[in-house]
Amino acid sequence: MEVLKFVAHSKKVISIAKEYGWHPGARYTNLRDVKSFSFSELGFLDINWKNYSYERHIEVAAETTPRLTIARDVECIFSLDKIIREAEALLQYCRYVAIVPKDILMNGRLNELIPKEFLLAYSVPTRYGGTKVSIESFDRPVHLLGGRPDAQRALAEKMKIFSIDCNRFTLDARYGDYFDGVRFRRHPVGGYDRCLIDSITNINKIWSDYSVHDDVLNLLEVSREQRRPFA
Numbered sequence: 001m002e003v004l005k006f007v008a009h010s011k012k013v014i015s016i017a018k019e020y021g022w023h024p025g026a027r028y029t030n031l032r033d034v035k036s037f038s039f040s041e042l043g044f045l046d047i048n049w050k051n052y053s054y055e056r057h058i059e060v061a062a063e064t065t066p067r068l069t070i071a072r073d074v075e076c077i078f079s080l081d082k083i084i085r086e087a088e089a090l091l092q093y094c095r096y097v098a099i100v101p102k103d104i105l106m107n108g109r110l111n112e113l114i115p116k117e118f119l120l121a122y123s124v125p126t127r128y129g130g131t132k133v134s135i136e137s138f139d140r141p142v143h144l145l146g147g148r149p150d151a152q153r154a155l156a157e158k159m160k161i162f163s164i165d166c167n168r169f170t171l172d173a174r175y176g177d178y179f180d181g182v183r184f185r186r187h188p189v190g191g192y193d194r195c196l197i198d199s200i201t202n203i204n205k206i207w208s209d210y211s212v213h214d215d216v217l218n219l220l221e222v223s224r225e226q227r228r229p230f231a
Contacts, residue, residue, distance in 0.1 A: 001212040003156075004068070004163035005203070006044035009170045011036065013196060020200045023067070025165055028053075028060040041095065044165055045069040049100075054086050061093040068143065068163060070121055073100040080106075080113060087118055096162075098143045102131045110137050119143050119162060124151055135159065141212075149179050149203045156210055169199035181206055 007017045008025030011033045018024065018037065025044035026034045034043060045066040047057060052072050061069055071087040074080050083099065090097045098121035099114050106113060110120060110133075120138050123131045124147025135155070141162040144152045152164050169179050173195035178187045181202040187195050 003161055003207050003210060003212060005207070006068075006163065006165040007167060007170070008044065008046055008165060009033070009167055012193075013170050016193065016196050017200055020197075020204055022200065028057050031060065031064070040065045042067050044163075045094070046165065047072065049073050058086075058089055058093070061090055065093050067094070068096045068098065068119070069094045070143070070145070071097055071099045071118075073102050073123075074106065075102050077103045077105045077113075084115065084118075091117065100131070100145070101133045101137070104132050107134050107137050111139050116140065121145050122155065122159065124148070124155065148184075149199075149206065150182065153206045153210075156207075160212075161210070162212055166203065169203070170196065173199065179203060 002021070005022045006025040007013055007022055008027065014024045014033060014037060023042050023044060024034045024037045024039055025046055027046045027048055029048050037043070043064065043066040045061060045064060045068070047070050049072070054072065069090055071090060072083050074083055087097045087099055096119050098119035100121040100123060101110055101114070102123070114120070119141050121143045122138055123145045126147055135158050138159050140160065142159045143162055144155060144164040146165065146167065148168055149166055152166065155161065172178065172184045173192050176187055176190050176195060177184045178195040179199040179202050187198065
């Protein structure tokens, strides 16, 4: 199985990316750009982590039944129990739910603290933030949140990557730049659409030799079968 790739941006970007095997993404606060796409069992439902509303999140999850959603970030270990309960409720409507550990007190303890039916999500470091939880702590299937495509691919050498979301190339395309498979640079021809297409094509290429291993898939399937009904 290939790594799942999601993009949450405009209708134009999603439409182009879909032609290259990507899937639609959207925050629960704005579904406008995905209304014309198949989202149930395919889409990625992201969150507004700076101003999170669990009530709105689960309402939208129930409406859209996405393939994957993200639970509230674990910025303090003492909120973990509540976040796990929220994530268990989200599993009623989503095929996969990922938990984002960010408290360094969770270092080396993710397998102990987070039930196995959940993916982990790693916030790829950027100038806007990231996570200080060690890479070595991520010992199960991982969804990569944002960041540069080259940085995402490099992390695949240290983690078992299940899925990614990537919007960075859309920002550079506005200025005539594209991802060439190694770095961002000026496009030789230019044009917003051409920058998008070539960036997506090159991102696909750098992941073409990477697949989600059978042990990763088996872990997810076994955990899902053993999942207790939410009460």
